[in-house]
Amino acid sequence: MTKPRASVTIRDVARRAGVSVATVSRYINKTGPVSKAVGERLDAVMEELHYVPHAAARKLATHKTFTIGLLLSDIGGDFFAPLLRGIEDVLASHGYDLLIASTRKPRRWHGKSLPVGPHNTDGILGFADSLDEDHLRRLMAQHFPLVLIHRTPPPDLPIPCVTIENKAAAHAMTSHLIEQHRRRRIVFLQGPPGEEDSHWREIGYRRALADHGIPFDPGLVMRGDFDRDVAFATIEAALRQGIAFDAVFAGDDESAEGVLAALHVHGIAVPEEIAVVGFDDQRMSPYLTPPLTTVRAPTEMVGRHAAQRLIELIRDGTTELMTLLPTQLVIRRSCGCPDRGGDDS
Amino acid sequence: MTKPRASVTIRDVARRAGVSVATVSRYINKTGPVSKAVGERLDAVMEELHYVPHAAARKLATHKTFTIGLLLSDIGGDFFAPLLRGIEDVLASHGYDLLIASTRKPRRWHGKSLPVGPHNTDGILGFADSLDEDHLRRLMAQHFPLVLIHRTPPPDLPIPCVTIENKAAAHAMTSHLIEQHRRRRIVFLQGPPGEEDSHWREIGYRRALADHGIPFDPGLVMRGDFDRDVAFATIEAALRQGIAFDAVFAGDDESAEGVLAALHVHGIAVPEEIAVVGFDDQRMSPYLTPPLTTVRAPTEMVGRHAAQRLIELIRDGTTELMTLLPTQLVIRRSCGCPDRGGDDS
DNA sequence: CTGTTAGCGCATTCAT
DNA sequence: ATGAATGCGCTAACAG
Secondary structure, eight states: OOOOSSOOOOOHHHHHHSOOOHHHHHHHHHHHHHHHHHHHHHHHHHHHHTTTHHHHHHHHSSOOOOOEEEEEEEOEEEEEEEHHHHHHHHHTTTEEEEEEEEESSSSSSSOOOOOSSTTOOOOOEEGGGGGGGGHHHHHHHTTEEEEEESSOOOTTTOOHHHHHHHHHHHHHHHHHHHTTTTTOOOOEEEOOOOOHHHHHHHHHHHHHHHTTTTTOOGGEEEOOOOOOHHHHHHHHHHHHHOOOSSSEESSSSSHHHHHHHHHHHHTTOTTTTTTEEEEEEOTTGGGGSSBBBEOOOOOHHHHHHHHHHHHHHHHOOOOOOEEOOEEEEOOOOOOOOOOSSOOOO | OOOOOOOOHHHHHHHHHOOHHHHHHHHHHOOOOOOOOHHHHHHHHHHHHHHOOOHHHHHHSSOOOEEEEEEEEEEOSTHHHHHHHHHHHHHTTOOOEEEEEEEEESSSSSSSOOOOSTTTSSSEEEGGGGSSSSHHHHHHHHOOOOESSSOOOOOTTOOEEEEEHHHHHHHHHHHHHHHHHOOOOOOEEOSSSSSSHHHHHHHHHHHHHTTOOOOOOOGGEOEEEEEEHHHHHHHHHHHHTTTTOEEEEOSHHHHHHHHHHHHHTTTOOOOOOOTEEEEEEEEGGGGGGSSSSSHHHHOOHHHHHHHHHHHHHHSSSSOOOOEOOOOOOOOSSTTTTOOOOOOOO
């Protein structure tokens, strides 16, 4: 076994193959003509030496990193797996690496410097409220490729974003509860303060109430934080306080799970006494008791589109500003509809 | 607004501050003495110019990337969020970046080249069966820092690994079902073929049966694949075939969810007629109907420890070979125990 | 088709 | 305490 040199470089390959480094580089990057014979020699030598180009050196010379950064406000939640999956898949298929960074307690980054940026990536994907407006403006001023996920940019900043149709779906869901199931006192469970998805879902909910002549009762809008525990506690409290309601539109499926549990503990029948619906259609949702009626959010697709937008932005310098992915109602048992005998996924 | 130079380099900072690049470098890396006055000048200039050292250049010069790679066999499953969270958190606190790569259809990488390695990272974290033995051997031959997660290395390869106590917990859980709830025909739902956790859990299950004088019935060991749908289908099939059983030890919580749903659909009472238990204690588990008795797997801790081990390996050249994290029974309702009135998390 | 050479941005001796 | 010079591994003109 030969003494394991720190690493084998392009020069080692060139020397061993009896050519210049330029030729090796050209061959590797297909950036110029190389005779077939030499090409084969190189393949053999590279294989023999286990040569792998040093990424940093290449990046330095090229000024392209072929890696993109993903900024998260917090890893956790069943939400991230499909999103990540979508992102990683399309990035990989285009030869890009994925650098991940997440905040802890505070939902956003504070100081001046972001963990990813022009110094180590070709572009960044910003999830929800992980970036504050200052960052957005600075990045734009530097003309650094950036696309937002589940968040729209400030009106004056032309930053591409990909998110989902929340309002229409929330409107449809609320209307379903009102029209099909005669519910009139529908609780709405909000997401974290300032969360954009939650905001639009609430708008849709309110609009549906108005469209059906049902007066809006602020007392029926409660905290859910997109969190099982918080939703559980909120519903328990509402029950104890004797607040009257005949349905709950949970901000997302995770909080719907908390709602279901709280009602179950109190011996309240779902959907007979109180109907419950969610938003997201996570993998667990068909398996809840009763199976959850919800809105399907194409989370993996959001990831795929976001990655695609960013790659276009990097390559072409431009891409669509707004990608709004459609959502659709998924009717199961928890709203009061009869069992349809199978799942529709 | 000044013409946005492609990027501001250390030379711009040096010039603006009237010092040499060496001084700037020394100051940034605290690698040598710099007068207080100059230090302050530099702080001001760097702030003013929004200077950020170019990662690739630094890496080239230093031969350290301060990046670690995470190899996944497949992103997805509620399992990854906490794992990732743990990994990302400790890496970030040590100044390391996280590069993620995942396989698609096949669970492992095939060809010679891995997406991460000595060319772009300082070490790699390999989850479960994402790496085959050839990769392991090559990486070891190159003395490249590597730690395995939820997987032990081949006997002759001294690769550090961090995983959890499966066997004892599975034994305890099975014994609980036998002793406390008089169950004797316990179905065991396996994980994906070759999955190491599943293997040990099954060993524990079998041992418990033997310890209680219950003959092992191969017909009670079925496929679960750690997947809700697969588990659902498996239990439905077993029911249709009239296979008699009074309990199900699902390989993990996700498959337990499928089991619960299948039994519910068939009008079978849990835990009265059939007891169900899982493994993992995922966030949704207390919210299932009935609340799931399971084994708590410290998944985020596994991530934290793995990252810690890798950092030690990189810095000190050595670390513990085996980190076995403890698990514990979490008794809730699905096994037949009475409600304890609150959650113990 | 192929070789020479000059950087890329930064860390690091070696002087001073 | 500070500066000048060299090189990390690779790409990209520019010659030939």
